[in-house]
Amino acid sequence: MKEQAQNKQIGAPMDRVDGRLKVTGGAKYSAEYELPNMAYAVLVGSTITKGRLTGIDTKAAEKAPGVLAVITHFNSPKVPGFDTAGKDPSQPATVGGPLKIFKDDKIRYNDQPIAVVVADSWERARFAARLVKGQYAPEKHKTNLEANASEAFLPTAAKKNPKHPMNDYQRGQVDAYKTGAIKLESEYVIPTEVHHPMELQAITAHWEAPDRLTLYDKTQGTLATRRDFAKEWNLPEENVKVIATFVGGAFGNALHSWPHESAAIIAAKVVNRPVKLMLTREQMFTNVGYRPYTWQKLGMSATADGKITAITHESVGQTSTYEEFTESTLAQTRMMYQSPNVTTRYRLASLDVCSPIWMRGPGEATGAFALESAMDEMAHLLNLDPLEFRLRNYTEQDPEKNKPWSTKFLKECYQLGAERVGWNKRQLKPGSLRDGEWLIGYGMGVGTFGAHRGAATVGAQLRPDGTVLLQCATTDIGPGTGTVMTQIAAETLGLDPKKIRFELGNSSFPKAGTQGGSSTVNSVGPATQEACLALKEKLRTLAGAAFASAKKEDVTLTDGYLALSGSPTTRVAYADLIKQGGDKAVTVEAKPGPEGQKYSMYSFSVHFAEVRVHELTGEVRVSKLVSCADAGTIINEKTAGNQMKGGAVGGIGMALMEAAHIDDRFGRYVTKDFADYHVPVHADSPDVQVAFVNQPDPHVNALGTKGIGEIAIIGVAPAIANAIFNATGKRIRELPITPDKLI
Amino acid sequence: MSIESDKPAGHDEARRTFLKQSSLLTAFTMVPGPVLQAATYELDEKVAAAFEKVPLRLEVNGVKHKLSVEPRTTLLDLLRENLNLTGTKKGCDYGQCGACTVHVDGQRVNSCLSFAVMHEGKKITTIEGLTNGDKLHPMQEAFVKHDGFQCGYCTPGQIMSAVACVREGHAGSEGEIREYMSGNICRCGAYSNIVAAIQEVKNGGQKV
Amino acid sequence: MNQFQYVRPTKPQAAIDAVAKDQNATFIAGGTNLVDLMKRGIATPQKLVDINRLPLTKIEKENNGLRIGALALNSTVADDKQVRQKQPLLALALNAGASAQLRNMATVGGNMLQRTRCSYFYDLAMPCNKREPGTGCGALEGINRMHAIFGFSDKCIAVHPSDMSVALVALDATVLVSGPKGERRIPFADFHRLPGDTPEKDTNLEKGELITAVDIPDGPFTKxxxxxxxxxxxxxxxxxxxxxxxxxxxxxxxxxxxxxxxxxxxxxxxxxxxxxxxxxxxxxxxxxxxxxxxxxxxxxxxxxxxxxxxxxxxxxxxxxxxxxxxx
CATH class of the missing domain: 3.30.390.50 (CO dehydrogenase flavoprotein, C-terminal domain)
Structure with missing residues (x-):
């Protein structure tokens, strides 16, 4: 379209619309709203792992200065929905449900909240919280996956429904790899990893009336959170308002409603004041989910000329005793390579731990560590370049669903990445390259994630000042949702992006799904586009005769007027349109079409790593990391590139340092903070290079997007592990790859 | 003995001990007898609480404050809760993430790891004080231009640290920047862009 | 965190008196470890004696060596010209520790007095003889990948976390302390102690003793x-x-x-x-x-x-x- 060429916003590296607020400290997160008469809440956790709470001594805490209430299972007001609410669709559990705080005396995991102390300042609440002492009747607990792997089971949802994706999968012969000529069988372990967004999980709960609740909450879905807490309190959804204008990172851990949120709401009810609750870093390990400890076994066979003949991939993931959390650990294995025989088996082990929750690149990142490591192992067995091995097993259509890909430009990604990392320097023989004491190696890992799209609704409104206001309940945990939606709107309307405001993070706005599964731009993007088109169409109708016969695409919004491109004199002032009702919001819902039935829709990525491993100390430095993605249309190279870089850094953490350890004797984490649980710092990150194929996918939506967030991390950890093998000849199959494993 | 003792009923005793010890403070000796007694026997916690606070003078972002704070209040909590300067973030509260970085008399520090009273008479600069009226500091501009953040939560700390890093002369190379910025964790992983922003400011030669 | 009294003396003797006479009092300097421990309920002093205003920050030549004031900041020492010239190992060790922000807060004396980072010490709900004598050593049979391989006892296998101290012990430094009984000099190698049966004691400092400086003799280790x-x-x-x-x-x-x-x-x-x-x-x-x-x-x-x-x-x-x- 002509005017779009003049006003090309999609693809432009626009600065973030909320950048100024974020660099000045003006962006307000959930614990930063000032409400009159604020009270502060601190959770007290159980010090046993399993058993019963026989009593709690709260006397000292209650008498401590400034304490307003100490709420426990013994005195908590009844939460009506705890008895009536069924399983919630917003919850990931296939069986069971979230922990109902203070509902009973059962202890299900260590540091489970047993009390919430409310006081008139943080200092006083924290002090009083230490005075609360639980009395317990402990029972024998289980916190170790491997020790309990023999009790692993098929998820209940799969047992009930033979079509459920967590069922065993089979194409060709069962476990055919066992009879293959060239075969391997390896076990892999991913430890518990914790999301640890920089913002501690926080909520400010305010009962504005006995039946009207406002929550300033760290959530990835304002509507899911609204639904959960409306249910807990048996309130009509419209009586609950959830505000999450800014979310200080989440990576999945705000996809679920957690006990601390219920605690803050109960506390606000009891003290009849707004209550602010912020978890400690220790509680971020114990009460808001994690990537589950997962054991995997992968068997693979291939022909001497490098064709995979069979893969069997099994996994056992950790879940809690009260919720069956499942994730798509084995999905990539079923569709990534052209193997005639594939078997997958997914099992769970219930332990006395808090429920896990999807963490960036959820199960796929876990599964890809096994699959992509095994690909490297097989390439090595075959004496083949791992890139060449992958090309020989490239799939031109989805071998799992037997459908064509909507689009797949993974080969192009391979090429881009290999060039940038300098793959031609890689030697087939491990340990061939060195620089002094540093051994140098190259590795690659592939990632994929479904290009998910859900229904979304956006409201668009022309304002008297000539700006357009867009609203949607979606959230932004960091990727730059408001920015890319502004770009989509600007291009669709032909309007300067500075004249557009996209508001989000409020459950009162038009509906959208949670921000997760790389689906936001796929879903909210087209809704924004369609809402803008509808707004334009409405204004055109109001604009009268001169516009009646005009082509839709010639109508454009300019500074102060609705105008016709190519006819500068034909224009109508917004003021005149507004007089006729032009300022009424247009709300449009955009839904996925039937294309999903015809095509298999995935984003793809490949990551290439160059590592340096110190031969004496075993330290690893990732000296180069190149991430290439086929993610459809890139709306904003700057923010999309940043998201890819962030995933790569997350992958460095996964590969080299992240692990949360429980001392099984106590059932307590020995990793409690950032001194014990390491996440990458500046010095761990190379200057990550990103390249996008940037080819639109015409089947996911009209914008051509496929999603970035997950594929940014999926495949990074094996790329690094494979590079370490290439450098040292050491194959490490248990993450993280710390120096002790390499000396 | 500790106030946080295991003895369930030990608090009263501990508190009285504390108040008795507080009598060493000159301020306390000026308290009229009945009030002291009321406080000691916890008849009025509010009265007691008043004497748990100490005066504090601070200059924050050029504004002089005369405050009364509990000695246990950290500089971070004082900024966020008492002065409503929420730009300074709490990311761990143990000096392990850098989100709370502010400048004290021009030096970058973790505001979560010091008590506010320890900064009597000092000049504190927070992210809110870096802006000159409407005009962004060059480092803030560079962070926007290079997209040196995603969720924005670590950003104020990164920027305060970055400004100090350049001022200290520790931004000489990419490697040096990465080392001297390692006290500021960005879980979104925007490190490459943050380094680019710092390099631009360093090489731009503007006054930071 | 419990409430505590706070005093800010300006003379070393006043500080020493304040701590020596009160069994629940302790010094605070940079606070980078103590505040952390107080937040977690591991340290529960009822009186803090803030020594930051004491005149103990100088780095100067003294006889045949360098004298570094106990309150000199880690960053100041690491960047100090004399230190870099005469004792570059110390500068390297300091810069290997913590972060730029923490080095701007942490003092030389405080760095030496850091407590172990053992996870069991840091968790009130797990056993630790160092934190609570008699409860046992959680690490002995627990997750002990960070722990000692030398000089441990069955009461404690924790390690000392300071980098600076590793350089100072190598450089034959001496710790200068001032206490209720006067001043004394402690060879650095004797400053910290092994756990033995009393792991709760990290050092040989006595109650009320204040570290005033560290002396490092000049040596040939400049390159x-x-x-x-x-x-x-x-x-x-x-x-x-x-x-x-x-x-x-x-x-x-x-x-x-x-x-x-x-x-x-x-x-x-x-x-x-x-x-x-x-x-x-x-x-x-x-x-x-x-x-x-x-x-x-x-x-x-x-x-x-x-x-x-x-x-x-x-x-x-x-x-x-x-x-x-x-x-």
Whole structure:
């Protein structure tokens, strides 16, 4: 379209619309709203792992200065929905449900909240919280996956429904790899990893009336959170308002409603004041989910000329005793390579731990560590370049669903990445390259994630000042949702992006799904586009005769007027349109079409790593990391590139340092903070290079997007592990790859 | 003995001990007898609480404050809760993430790891004080231009640290920047862009 | 955190008196460890004596050495010209610790008094003889990959976390303290102690004693020095293991050597026998390997830290190699 060429916003590296607020400290997160008469809440956790709470001594805490209430299972007001609410669709559990705080005396995991102390300042609440002492009747607990792997089971949802994706999968012969000529069988372990967004999980709960609740909450879905807490309190959804204008990172851990949120709401009810609750870093390990400890076994066979003949991939993931959390650990294995025989088996082990929750690149990142490591192992067995091995097993259509890909430009990604990392320097023989004491190696890992799209609704409104206001309940945990939606709107309307405001993070706005599964731009993007088109169409109708016969695409919004491109004199002032009702919001819902039935829709990525491993100390430095993605249309190279870089850094953490350890004797984490649980710092990150194929996918939506967030991390950890093998000849199959494993 | 003792009923005793010890403070000796007694026997916690606070003078972002704070209040909590300067973030509260970085008399520090009273008479600069009226500091501009953040939560700390890093002369190379910025964790992983922003400011030669 | 009294004396004697006379009082300087411990309920002083206004920040020449005030900031010392010239090993060790912000807060005295980072010490709900004598050592049979391989007891296998102290013990520093009974000088090697039956005591400081300065004698270790710290990420992490190495080399022959390890014991671990083995030897990898083998004599590992038995000698060799080749 002509005017779009003049006003090309999609693809432009626009600065973030909320950048100024974020660099000045003006962006307000959930614990930063000032409400009159604020009270502060601190959770007290159980010090046993399993058993019963026989009593709690709260006397000292209650008498401590400034304490307003100490709420426990013994005195908590009844939460009506705890008895009536069924399983919630917003919850990931296939069986069971979230922990109902203070509902009973059962202890299900260590540091489970047993009390919430409310006081008139943080200092006083924290002090009083230490005075609360639980009395317990402990029972024998289980916190170790491997020790309990023999009790692993098929998820209940799969047992009930033979079509459920967590069922065993089979194409060709069962476990055919066992009879293959060239075969391997390896076990892999991913430890518990914790999301640890920089913002501690926080909520400010305010009962504005006995039946009207406002929550300033760290959530990835304002509507899911609204639904959960409306249910807990048996309130009509419209009586609950959830505000999450800014979310200080989440990576999945705000996809679920957690006990601390219920605690803050109960506390606000009891003290009849707004209550602010912020978890400690220790509680971020114990009460808001994690990537589950997962054991995997992968068997693979291939022909001497490098064709995979069979893969069997099994996994056992950790879940809690009260919720069956499942994730798509084995999905990539079923569709990534052209193997005639594939078997997958997914099992769970219930332990006395808090429920896990999807963490960036959820199960796929876990599964890809096994699959992509095994690909490297097989390439090595075959004496083949791992890139060449992958090309020989490239799939031109989805071998799992037997459908064509909507689009797949993974080969192009391979090429881009290999060039940038300098793959031609890689030697087939491990340990061939060195620089002094540093051994140098190259590795690659592939990632994929479904290009998910859900229904979304956006409201668009022309304002008297000539700006357009867009609203949607979606959230932004960091990727730059408001920015890319502004770009989509600007291009669709032909309007300067500075004249557009996209508001989000409020459950009162038009509906959208949670921000997760790389689906936001796929879903909210087209809704924004369609809402803008509808707004334009409405204004055109109001604009009268001169516009009646005009082509839709010639109508454009300019500074102060609705105008016709190519006819500068034909224009109508917004003021005149507004007089006729032009300022009424247009709300449009955009839904996925039937294309999903015809095509298999995935984003793809490949990551290439160059590592340096110190031969004496075993330290690893990732000296180069190149991430290439086929993610459809890139709306904003700057923010999309940043998201890819962030995933790569997350992958460095996964590969080299992240692990949360429980001392099984106590059932307590020995990793409690950032001194014990390491996440990458500046010095761990190379200057990550990103390249996008940037080819639109015409089947996911009209914008051509496929999603970035997950594929940014999926495949990074094996790329690094494979590079370490290439450098040292050491194959490490248990993450993280710390120096002790390499000396 | 500790106030946080295991003895369930030990608090009263501990508190009285504390108040008795507080009598060493000159301020306390000026308290009229009945009030002291009321406080000691916890008849009025509010009265007691008043004497748990100490005066504090601070200059924050050029504004002089005369405050009364509990000695246990950290500089971070004082900024966020008492002065409503929420730009300074709490990311761990143990000096392990850098989100709370502010400048004290021009030096970058973790505001979560010091008590506010320890900064009597000092000049504190927070992210809110870096802006000159409407005009962004060059480092803030560079962070926007290079997209040196995603969720924005670590950003104020990164920027305060970055400004100090350049001022200290520790931004000489990419490697040096990465080392001297390692006290500021960005879980979104925007490190490459943050380094680019710092390099631009360093090489731009503007006054930071 | 409990409430506490806060006093801010300006004279050392007043500070000493304030702590000596009150069993629940303690000094606070940078606070980077103490505030952390107080937040978690591990330290519960009822009175804090803020010593930051005491005049103990100077770095000056003193007889045949450098005297560094106890309140000199880690960053100040690391960037100090005299320190970099005369004791570059100290500057390297300081910069290997913590972050730029923390080094701007932490003092020399406070750095020495850091408490262990053992996870069991840090958790009120788990046993720890150091935190609560008599409760047992959680790490002994627990997750002990960070723990000691030298000098431990069955009461405690924790390690001392300071990097700076590893350099100071290697450099034959002396700690100057002032207390109720007057002043005294403690050789750095005797400042920290082994856990024995009283792991709750980290150092040989007595109640009310205030560290006023550290003396480091001038020596020949101005060029061939290195601090090698192995950690789980590239920066801002405690050591799995570290080595401070200093050599005096003439015509490729080692005239004198200093060697100490961190992350292996309840105190910074001086390797005197290994040092002696180097004297008169050529500065070659073979000499370094022999010294490393001597250094590791008597080391014993637990379930999760056996890697230190190999990482130790490797890191010693690497540190010596780097020190020898330092230009």
């Amino acid at each position: 061939h020095v290195h601090y090698q710290k192995v950690r789980e990420r590239a920066s801002y992490a405690f050591a799995l293991l570290s080595v401070a190495a200093a050599l005096d080399i003439e015509n490729n022959t080692i005239k004198a050597a200093r060697l100490a390890m961190g992350g292996v014991a309840h105190k910074p671990w001086r390797l005197t026998a290994a040092e002696q083995s180097l004297v008169g030897k050529p500065a070659t990898e073979e000499s370094f390997r022999q010294a490393a083998a001597i250094a590791m004599q008597g080391a014993k590992a637990f379930k999760h830290n056996a890697y230190k038995l190999k990482l130790g000698p490797n890191t010693i060799v690497q540190a010596l190699k780097t020190a020898a080749s330092a230009a």
